[in-house]
Amino acid sequence: MTRIPLELWAGPECTIVRIGNRWRDQVAETGHRVRASDVALIAGLGIKTVRYPILWESVAPDGPNAYDFAWADERLSMFEDFGIEVIGGLLHHGSGPAYTNLLDPDFALKFADYAARVAERYPRIRQWTPINEPLTTARFSALYGHWYPHRRDYPAFLRALVNQCDGIRRAMTAIRRIDPGARLIQTEDVGKTFSTPHLADQARHENERRWLSLDLLAGRVRPGHALHGFLLDAGIGEAEIEIFAGGEARPDLVGVNHYLTSDRYLDHRTDLYPGLKPGGNGRDIYVDAEAARVDESQCDFGLAARLREVWERYSIPLAITEVHHGCTREQQLRWFAEAWTTAGRLRGEGMDLRAVTLWSMFGAVDWRSLITRDDGAYDVGALDVRAPLPRPTAVAKAAAAYALGETYRHPVLAETGWWRRPERLYSWSGDTSPVPPEGPPLLVTGATGTLGQALARIAAHRGLASRSTDRAALDIQDPGSIAAAIERVRPWAIVNAAGFVRVEDAERETSACMAANATGAANLARACRDNCIPLLTFSSDLVFDGLLGRPYLESDLANPVGMYGQSKLMAERLVSCAGGKALVIRTSAFFGPWDRHNFAWSVLDALRRGEPFSASANDLVSPTFVPDLCHAALDLLIDGETGIWHLANQGATSWFAFARAIACGADLDADLIFARESGPPRNTALASMRGNLLRPLEPALADFLRDVGTVTPAAPRAPALHSAAISVG
Numbered sequence: 001m002t003r004i005p006l007e008l009w010a011g012p013e014c015t016i017v018r019i020g021n022r023w024r025d026q027v028a029e030t031g032h033r034v035r036a037s038d039v040a041l042i043a044g045l046g047i048k049t050v051r052y053p054i055l056w057e058s059v060a061p062d063g064p065n066a067y068d069f070a071w072a073d074e075r076l077s078m079f080e081d082f083g084i085e086v087i088g089g090l091l092h093h094g095s096g097p098a099y100t101n102l103l104d105p106d107f108a109l110k111f112a113d114y115a116a117r118v119a120e121r122y123p124r125i126r127q128w129t130p131i132n133e134p135l136t137t138a139r140f141s142a143l144y145g146h147w148y149p150h151r152r153d154y155p156a157f158l159r160a161l162v163n164q165c166d167g168i169r170r171a172m173t174a175i176r177r178i179d180p181g182a183r184l185i186q187t188e189d190v191g192k193t194f195s196t197p198h199l200a201d202q203a204r205h206e207n208e209r210r211w212l213s214l215d216l217l218a219g220r221v222r223p224g225h226a227l228h229g230f231l232l233d234a235g236i237g238e239a240e241i242e243i244f245a246g247g248e249a250r251p252d253l254v255g256v257n258h259y260l261t262s263d264r265y266l267d268h269r270t271d272l273y274p275g276l277k278p279g280g281n282g283r284d285i286y287v288d289a290e291a292a293r294v295d296e297s298q299c300d301f302g303l304a305a306r307l308r309e310v311w312e313r314y315s316i317p318l319a320i321t322e323v324h325h326g327c328t329r330e331q332q333l334r335w336f337a338e339a340w341t342t343a344g345r346l347r348g349e350g351m352d353l354r355a356v357t358l359w360s361m362f363g364a365v366d367w368r369s370l371i372t373r374d375d376g377a378y379d380v381g382a383l384d385v386r387a388p389l390p391r392p393t394a395v396a397k398a399a400a401a402y403a404l405g406e407t408y409r410h411p412v413l414a415e416t417g418w419w420r421r422p423e424r425l426y427s428w429s430g431d432t433s434p435v436p437p438e439g440p441p442l443l444v445t446g447a448t449g450t451l452g453q454a455l456a457r458i459a460a461h462r463g464l465a466s467r468s469t470d471r472a473a474l475d476i477q478d479p480g481s482i483a484a485a486i487e488r489v490r491p492w493a494i495v496n497a498a499g500f501v502r503v504e505d506a507e508r509e510t511s512a513c514m515a516a517n518a519t520g521a522a523n524l525a526r527a528c529r530d531n532c533i534p535l536l537t538f539s540s541d542l543v544f545d546g547l548l549g550r551p552y553l554e555s556d557l558a559n560p561v562g563m564y565g566q567s568k569l570m571a572e573r574l575v576s577c578a579g580g581k582a583l584v585i586r587t588s589a590f591f592g593p594w595d596r597h598n599f600a601w602s603v604l605d606a607l608r609r610g611e612p613f614s615a616s617a618n619d620l621v622s623p624t625f626v627p628d629l630c631h632a633a634l635d636l637l638i639d640g641e642t643g644i645w646h647l648a649n650q651g652a653t654s655w656f657a658f659a660r661a662i663a664c665g666a667d668l669d670a671d672l673i674f675a676r677e678s679g680p681p682r683n684t685a686l687a688s689m690r691g692n693l694l695r696p697l698e699p700a701l702a703d704f705l706r707d708v709g710t711v712t713p714a715a716p717r718a719p720a721l722h723s724a725a726i727s728v729g
Contacts, residue, residue, distance in 0.1 A: 006343055007355040008403040009319065010042055011051035013364040013381070015093040016058060017371055019502050023057060027177025029365040030378075031385050032550075039075060041383060041390055042361060043082040046403030050079065051087045051129060051185075051321065051357060051493050054122070056114050061097050064110060069121055076122060087127040088556055090115055090171065091164075093137050095148045101394055102141055102160035103149055112170035119175040119182070127183045130171040133257060134164035135213040136189050146370050155234035162236050163224040167214045169249035187255035187321045194291050194299045199266045202281055206264075211313065214254065218314060219247030241323025254310055254355065255321030256303075260335070260419055263291035263301040272428050292419045295430035302419075304342050304616035306355065314635055317352040322359035326367065326379030327418075328462050329635040332395050333410060334417035340402055358382055362390055380635075387691035394639045411492035412638055414439030437465035443491035444468045445476055445524070446498030450595040450626065451538065455497055457594065458630045467491065469488050471498070476520030482527045493637055494535035496524050503542070506564040517567035522574035529580030536637045539644070541588035541622065543569040551622070551652055553689045554586075554644045572644065584644045585633050592626030593707035600622075600704060603659045607668040614654035617675035620683040622648035623658055625700035632693040645690055652685030661698075665705045 015026045027033045042050060054072045079086050091111065095101045100110050117129055124127055131137070141147040143157035151157070168186070175182045190210050195203035196329060208226040210607045215221050221228060221241055231241055268286045276287045277377040290459075291301040303320070311318060325335035336358070343356050363381035366373060383390035392411060401408035415437045418424050423434040442459060446452035447468035459466040467489045476498050477480040487496075500506060500516040521537050528535040542565035560566045575582045591600035600623070606613040624647070632647050653661070656675045663670035694700070 001201055004348060004354070005405055006353070007049060007465060008047060008399060008507050009049040009051065009355045009357040010045070010047040010322070010361050011357060011359050012053070012087065012122060012362050012401070013360040014053035014055065015371065016055050017093050018095050019372060020148070024371050025058070026364060027053060030362040032362050033071070035073060035390070036078065038362065038390065039041040039082065040076040043084060045400045047084060049085045049087065049355065051089055052079070053089050053092060054118050055089065055094065056091050056111065057094050057097050060114060062458055063099060064113060067117060078123065085127070086125050087129055088118065088122065088125045089129045089132055090118060091131045093132065097142060102138065102163055103151070103156060104163070107163045107169050108166035111167035112174045116174035116178070117170035119178045123179060126179065126181065127185050128172065128175060129185045129187055129255070130168045130643050132187050133189055134161055134168065135210065138164065139372065146372055154230070158231055158234040158236060162216070162231070162240060165213055165244065165249070165294050166240070168217060169244065172249055183252040184249065185253045185255055185319070186214065186217060186251035186323070187257050189257045189259070191258065191264060192301070192306065193266060194294065194585055195266035196268055198268045200285060201287055202284065203266055213316065214251070216244045217249040217251060217252060219245045219628060243496045253317045253319055254314060255319050256307055256310055257322035258303045258306055258320065258327060260292050261290055263299065265289045265291040265294045265299060272426065284613050289426070293424050293426050293429065295425060298429070303339060304346060307346055307351065317354055319353065319355040319357065322355045323356055324360040324381070326364065328631060329394055330412035330637040331417055331461060333398060333412060333638070336395055336398055337408065337413055338417065344543065384691060386693055388689065391691060397640070398702070405564050407586060410638070411440040412464065415465065418463055421463060434460070437463050438700060439465045440492040441467045441489060442493055443485060444495045444497055445474055446496070448588055449501065450592065450597065451498055452497035454493055454592060454594060454626045454630050458627060459634070462634070464584040464634065476524055477515050479523050479527065482523055486527060491533065493534040493536065494524055495637070496521060496527055496535065498711050500564070500567065503562065503564040506567065507562060510563050513563055513567045514570065518570035518574055521571040522578060525575040525578035525580060525582050528582065529578050534581040534637060534640070535575070535581065536583045536585065536633060537571070537575060537653045539572055539584055540565060540568045540587040541570070541586060541684040541686050542585065544684050546619070546684040549683060551683065551685040551687035552646070553687055554646055555689060581640070581642050583636060583642050586644060586646050586686060587629055588622040588648045589624055590626050591623055591704060593704055599655065599658070600662055603662045604668070604708065607663055607666070607672055612674055613659060613673045614674045614676040616678045617654050617656040618681040619678060620652045620654055620685050622652055622685040623697055624648045624694070625704055628694045628700055646686040647694055648686040649694045649697040649700045650692055652683065653697065661701060662705070665701055
């Protein structure tokens with residue numbers, strides 16, 4: 001019999017979670033709630049099935065008889081027009097509207113009534129996930145206290161879990177009165193816990209606990225079950241447990257939501273983890289760490305191992321119902337590709353695995369803190385919502401290929417993800433010596449400059465192979481030298497960080513400036529065009545005269561007032577005329593931890609010596625943190641973006657105000673900073689009509705000051721590579 005091909009599903013991160021008396025709505029925070037056009041974007045990727053929210057808190061926030069289906073009506077009608085099947089989700093990490101909560105004795109009855117109303121309204125929906133990840137939600141809400149009702153005790157955790165499972169059971173009963181063929185797609189994160197021998201009992205208990213929601217629904221919790229006694233001790237009556245025994249709520253398909261933080265490692269040797277806060281069970285003190293950072297000989301971590309366990313335990317058809325990694329673009333791609341290929345391999349072993357779900361289509365906000373803080377930390381999804389319209393990333397392009405049953409190829413996929421590399425390991429766990437990436441390299445010019453050095457450092461940190469060249473190895477003013485370097489290195493892209501950077505000297509050395517900045521960039525553009533490889537090159541805010549009176553967009557007319565700006569504008573025009581796949585990034589006023597030749601370091605050095613420092617009070621700029629710039633530029637390059645982009649940290653400031661902010665942040669004497677008038681006011685700050693990809697200036701400056709306070713500056717902390725969000729969805 002011919003097997004159905006592996007399907008690609010998708011879904012937006014849609015959590016509505018209550019924190020105290022406040023609700024946070026990821027559909028709103030990512031902008032999806034106000035963009036009806038998002039449905040067409042999903043359809044454009046070839047997606048035929050979506051997990052989609054019709055959430056209780058959103059539809060009926062004010063009372064059980066006050067329903068507002070307008071938003072859902074519009075979106076579900078659009079999905080129907082596109083021929084996309086919807087898996088209806090009714091509660092996603094929530095505790096329900098204000099008139100109930102996970103510990104409410106009538107929670108399940110109220111929820112089932114809501115489910116019946118939704119099923120009556122949308123009879124075309126045949127598949128349902130009434131409550132997403134009930135075990136995870138119970139842990140975070142009633143055992144760890146992160147979410148409402150903010151309890152931290154085991155009986156509350158078990159009550160919250162049983163109430164949700166009963167809600168699922170009752171909801172499916174109500175839905176099946178309307179549609180007897182309705183199918184239950186039950187999702188859960190079944191991450192496994194590993195441990196030191198000292199904590200084996202705790203790990204054993206957590207590994208029994210991870211199955212409890214699915215075991216209840218499948219009718220497996222009977223006397224003799226590992227947690228049956230715990231349920232009774234928590235006040236869960238025999239009758240409540242017995243009601244599941246018939247298996248009427250047995251899932252038709254189990255959806256596994258797995259993240260790189262799902263598998264855990266418990267270790268009582270807390271001194272080995274100076275960056276982790278210890279916890280405990282009342283008997284032992286230990287840290288709860290990522291198993292992905294422990295040697296594989298000790299931990300069989302990962303998606304394939306968890307899927308095999310679910311299949312062996314339940315023999316129910318499976319899907320991977322959330323695939324997301326809040327990280328840099330190549331790591332997102334590698335995680336998505338690994339999930340897709342893992343699914344194909346397991347199907348080849350005989351597993352009935354139906355689909356892989358591209359989750360967090362539009363990203364997620366503040367999942368790094370489990371949505372408990374208002375940091376505004378955005379993790380990009382397949383579509384980047386920081387653009388005027390969500391912008392397809394390389395992940396979206398991979399999804400479009402997978403949806404067609406095609407192979408997706410990208411040079412960065414030749415290298416493994418950080419979770420497979422030795423440098424990921426905790427120092428005690430094994431050989432943590434970095435292994436140089438061996439995939440197709442980036443060729444980076446300007447190895448001795450600020451930008452060239454930073455790009456090489458960050459590429460290595462991200463697991464991107466790169467080869468840096470100085471003028472002796474690659475003279476960008478010599479087409480022959482460029483051709484020889486391309487033949488020698490065989491790069492998949494060239495990043496041009498070389499050029500004439502002395503702005504004042506450019507007025508005296510006009511020929512040298514124009515040759516290095518314009519002629520060299522044009523030579524690289526033609527060589528990249530001829531070899532069909534992308535080019536990333538950098539321009540400057542000084543292509544503008546600063547008289548517009550507001551920050552400049554990519555579409556604004558360039559009008560440089562000095563030779564340096566003229567050379568950069570000429571470079572832009574020559575690169576554009578060359579054709580090919582060229583990305584030109586305009587940026588402004590570098591500052592960073594690894595090169596002392598910048599304004600921020602000059603301020604620090606002067607103030608530390610107790611010397612006064614003067615700075616212009618009427619020139620506005622966009623100071624740009626070099627690590628942030630490099631990360632965003634590499635992401636855009638991997639995405640295949642072309643044309644002119646403005647990349648600068650958000651927020652215009654004068655040099656004087658910037659100097660004072662540095663002084664205050666470093667706890668130095670800001671009164672030593674003096675304002676200097678320097679001609680008519682100019683504003684060369686940058687903004688973007690294509691997407692404001694860099695964070696605001698204030699947190700970037702805080703990171704800079706933290707990093708320069710260390711002897712050996714750490715790798716940039718944004719975005720984090722080894723501590724992605726715990727579990728989106």
